[in-house]
Amino acid sequence: MTEQQSEPDGDFESVLTYVKDSRGFDFTGYKRTSLMRRVRRRMSHVGIEDYGEYIDHLQANSDEFVALFNTVLINVTSFFRDPEAWDYLRTDLVPELLAQRGPEDAIRIWSAGCASGQEAYSLAILFAEHLGLDEFRQRVKIYATDVDDEALAQARHATYTTSEIQGLDEDILERYFEQQNGRYAFRKDLRRSVIFGRNDLVQDAPISRIDLLVCRNTLMYFNAETQTKILERFHFALAQKGLLFLGKAEMLLSHAKIFEPVDLKRRVFRRAAKSTTTFNRLVASGLHSYRDAEPTGLDELRDAALAASPVAQLVLGEDEVAALVNQQAEQAFGLSRRDIGRPFRDLDISYRPVALRAYVERARTEQRSMRIKDVEWQRGGETVWYEIHVNPLLNKQNLPIGVSIAFHDVTSARQLLNELEHANQQLESAYEELQSTNEELETTNEELQSTVEELETTNEELQSTNEELETMNEELQSTNDELQTINNTLRDRTVELDEVNEFLESILTSIGPGIIVVDQEMRIRAWNRASEDLWGLRREEAEGEHLLNLDIGLPLPELRPAVRKALTDPVYQTELSLEAVNRRGRHTTVRLLCSALRGQNGGSHGAILVMEQTERPTDQAGS
Known part of the structure; x- marks a missing residue:
């Protein structure tokens, strides 16, 4: 990936230097031809021809930096850009990547040069389809970086227009997007797995332990030297067997030692298995080692160095017999000098804190170092974490002569890592809460705007209702006057009725x-004073009671047929002579006249009983 470079222009270089010093953007690694063309385009837009004048313009107008960066950093992106390459990623590479990892292993992805975020969210959709939503949220972290703060702000917002989501299937839109105010917003629960941040590929340190690194159509803007630096950073960032996914216009033909092609057509590469880069190597060139003569007391010196080592270490001979044990191993695992010469399998350390014999055998037969991470060991009531290195020992002829087992205490590092992860989680939670609050405030603002409009409409309705109420009030006042007149009339009628009642x-x-008046149900409606004197029952006790239920001396069974006849026949009238017992308990003869109580319609509404004594009452004893 070389380019015919023109001679550097000192004035143009001064523009790049000013941008780097004032804003931290380092464009010195970009290809000069395309870079100069874009800067000149921006200068022409503001009507400036001289580079020095343009520096003065940048100093006087801070907003010009944003316009310049947008011109230089052409953020052309879309969802699943180059579908054929993404289909290959979906059908071949992602299943293979997941198969190489355990069911609970974290999956770390880096989208370098993410622009406005479509590439990062495409990766989220791709892995969510393979893993399912719950497992995706638990295992996957997507780090999306760019140098353009404006593009990052748009990416964090995660909302896109109809034109920006063109090409996505309807089922993908339905599962992963929500409509908000005419735009499509990526799902919030999956959005939390995508972390955006500013990262300059030329200057900033890379993200480490990456399983899949996507950097499409970004390297082509840099010159060959800068591309080499960036690719060395990418090599350092990738985990073992990590994948690098580039764009159509990018190749790695000059970096075959650190990357292996997986599919050249689709620009997919894998980190070389046994490759190293200069990025993480601390080697000073020109430093040579000379040994003209064997120093004296070498064996004693080696034993002292092993014993004083800060790392607990055990050395096994060729026959897997304990050959050397240093002081750290004695203190940490209860070993002693008496254990030297014993078979490794007879020592507790061969299976505690972890089974080591299989690792020792593999290191010996495969002649390669083995590393065991996150080994937990309880020592003195506290938990200690080790990273165990099992290294084969070879002689000058590269023949195995033993195995070294070193126990590196990584407790502090693990605690720091846990604290860092906890801090990152808190930072992510705080960012998510801030983002959520911002979205809620926007929603609340929209709701308040709608509420204001509703209140204005309600106010107009209330004014109209008030006018109607005033009209109704006038009508009610008129009705009230009429009711007052009616009330006065009713009061006069009541007085008249009271007078009539008093008269009756x-x-x-x-x-x-004696007079008794009953209704159709034979309940007493009138009971005069003569009836009280005759039968000894007061008016308030008699009215409302059933005639036939009265406990008086009148022979009611003999009276019943006549009363019932009067209730049905409006012209019925009869006279009876009845033997009765008056209120004093004396026998007497009563003449009773029974007739119907006729209403205005001519029908019978009840019966009237008129009673008087025809004979003087006699004492019961005399009779």
Whole structure:
């Protein structure tokens, strides 16, 4: 990936230097031809021809930096850009990547040069389809980086127009996007697995332990030297067998030692199995070692060095017999000098804190170092974490002569890592809460706007209702006046009725015979004073009671047929002579006149009983 470079222009280089010093953007590694063309395009847009004048313009107008960066950093991206390459990633590479990892292993992905986020969210959709939503949220972290802060802000917002989501299937849109105010927003629960941040590929340190690194159509903007630096960083960032996914216009023909092609057509490469880069190597060139003569006391010196080593270490001979044990191993695992010469299988350390014999055998037969991570060991009531290195020991002829087992105490590092992960989780939670709060505030603002509009409409309705109520109030006032007139009329009628009732009461009281009036149910409606004197039952006790239920001396069974006849026949009238017992308990003869109580319609509404004594009452004993 070389380019015919023109001679450097000092004035143009001063523009790049000013941008780097003032804003931290290092464009010195970009290809000069395309870079100069884009800067000149921006200068022409603001009407400036001289580079020095353009530096003055940048100093006077801070907003010009944003316009310049948007011109230089062409953020062309879309969902699943180059579908054929993404289909290959979906059908071949992702299943293979997942198969090489355990069911609970974390999966770390880096989208370098993510622009406005479509590439990062495409990766999220791809892995969520393979893993399922729950497992995706638990295992996958996607780190999306770019140098353009404006593009990152858009990516964090995670909302796209209809044109920006063109090409996505309807079922993908339905499962992974929600409509908000005419835009499509990526699902919030999956959005939390995508972490955006600013990273300059030329200057900033890479993200480490990456399983899949996607950097499409970004390297082509850099010159060959800068590409080499970036690719060395990518090599350091990738885990063993990690994959690098580039764009159509990018190749790695000059970096065959650190990357192996997986599919050249689709620009997919794998980190070489036994490759190293200069990025993480601390070797000073020109430093040579000379040994003209064997130093004296070498064996004693080696024993002292092993004993003083800060790392617990055990050395096995060719026959897997304990040959050397240093002081750290004695203190940590209860070994002693008496264990030297014993078979390794007879020592507790061969299976505690972890079974080591299989690793020792593999290191010996395969002649390669083995590393065992996160080994937990309880020592003195506290938990200690080790990383165990099992290394084959070879002689000058590269023949195995033994195995070294070193126990590196990584307790502090693990605690720091746990604290760092906890801090990252808190930071992510705080960011998510902030993002959620921002979205809620936007939603609340929309709701408040709608509420204001509703209140304005309600106010107009209330004004109209108030006018109607005033009209109704006038009508009610008029009705009230009419009701007052009616009330006065009713009051006059009531007075008249009271006078009529008093008049009728006077008539009933003044009549000598006893009078009883019953309704159609034979319940007493009138009971005059003469009836009280005759039968000894007061008016308030009699009215409302059933005639036939009265406990008086009148022979009611003999009276019943006549009363019932009067209730049905409006012209019925009969006279009876009845033997009765008055209120004093004396026998007497009562003449009783029974007739129907006719209403205005001519029908019978009840019966009237008129009673008087025809014979003077006699003492029961005399009779």
